[in-house]
Amino acid sequence: MVHMLLQVQDAATAVAVAKSTNALLGAGIGLGLAAIGAGIGVGLIGSRATEAIARQPQAAGDIRGAMILTAALVEGVALVACVFALLFKILA
Numbered sequence: 001m002v003h004m005l006l007q008v009q010d011a012a013t014a015v016a017v018a019k020s021t022n023a024l025l026g027a028g029i030g031l032g033l034a035a036i037g038a039g040i041g042v043g044l045i046g047s048r049a050t051e052a053i054a055r056q057p058q059a060a061g062d063i064r065g066a067m068i069l070t071a072a073l074v075e076g077v078a079l080v081a082c083v084f085a086l087l088f089k090i091l092a
Contacts, residue, residue, distance in 0.1 A: 023089045030085030038078030042071050 049067035053060045 027085045027089035030088070031082055034078045034081035034085065037081075038074055041074040041078075045071050045074065 045067055049063050052063045056063075
């Protein structure tokens, strides 16, 4: 009887470890995707802004302002994604 109880306790421990491991893996993947997405997004914003300034140099101030605002919003979304990934790991 005691042997059966030990097996049930070991199974419960194994489930908790698997749940924690999966949460850690999910958080890591989420953080990586958020960082990659933000990097690609900011890179595209910068390249398109540079092309736009090259085409219309007189509008450089307006383009630069829009670029900085958009890059800040992209970074904000990436930060929120990182926070959610870490929260899901902590709560799991």
